[in-house]
Amino acid sequence: MAVYDLEEQEQIDNIKTWWKQHGTLIAWVISALAAAVVAWQGWNWYQSQQATQAGALFGALQQAMVKQDTQKVRLLAGELTEKFGGTAYAPLGTLMAAKLSFAAGDNKTARAQLAWAVAHGKDEIRDIARLRLAAVQLDEQAYDEALKELANPPAPAFVAAYAELKGDVLVAQGKVAEARSAYQAALDASRAAPGPGVQLLHQKLDALGGAA
Structure with missing residues (x-):
């Protein structure tokens, strides 16, 4: 059995006393940090899965665009906005769908799609969506609405x-x-x-x- 001198024994006693006072807090902090790390890793995994699934949908939408399949494009764009609205694919896919809707003479759908892209898109995507929305409004003689979009x-x-x-x-x-x-x-x-x-x-x- 180890023999300690008085100074060492006093240090040991101080450590024990300090641990009794603060040990629970330290254990809680360590647990909280571990939980935060796990949560961050889980969030990154979730984001990666979202991006992968959204990318697959966007690829299908592009193929439907090539085939000029308006109905399928609309459905895929709707799925992108509903399930993966937080990804960059959703505004871009909606912008593409709006172009096909307008070409098909469905201004109502085109306007709704472009309005969503304006609200959720960023930078160039938002600027393009706003420009196209104003063009649709001009086509519908909604001049004041068009000018309002172009004022941004x-x-x-x-x-x-x-x-x-x-x-x-x-x-x-x-x-x-x-x-x-x-x-x-x-x-x-x-x-x-x-x-x-x-x-x-x-x-x-x-x-x-x-x-x-």
């Missing part, structure tokens, strides 16, 4: 497209001077990255009697 500042890459569509809406409202300003803003934004749309902008401005 997009990323720099979409500034010209937003301004041009705003000009189209204003032309439909008969607001020539405001439309001219919108087209000019679109043209100014396009100068940094010229493309085939620039010529069309010039034509629109010329039609309104505006010089670019």
Whole structure:
């Protein structure tokens, strides 16, 4: 049996006393940390499973898009939003479905799909969804709603497209001077990255009697 001197025995007694006072708390903290680690690992696994399943659905949606199967695309997009709305696949799939719905003349469904993509999409996806929603609203002569969507500042890459569509809406409202300003803003934004749309902008401005 080990023999301790008085100083060592006092240290041992102090440790025992400290453990009696704080041991329960330490054990609880360790248990809480272990539970947090397990929970974090479980969440990562869940996220991975969600992404995998959503990716498979998105792949099926892409195939249905190629086949122009509107009904199947709508069903798959609905499943994406209902089951995997928190993944990046859902807004993108809904955006694609809306394009097919609009092409099929189903503006009501297209509007609902685009509104969902605007509410749940991020960055470029949200900007594209908002632009397309405004285009559908223009088609339905819901001009004020379209202008409201276009009033939200997009990323720099979409500034010209937003301004041009705003000009189209204003032309439909008969607001020539405001439309001219919108087209000019679109043209100014396009100068940094010229493309085939620039010529069309010039034509629109010329039609309104505006010089670019």
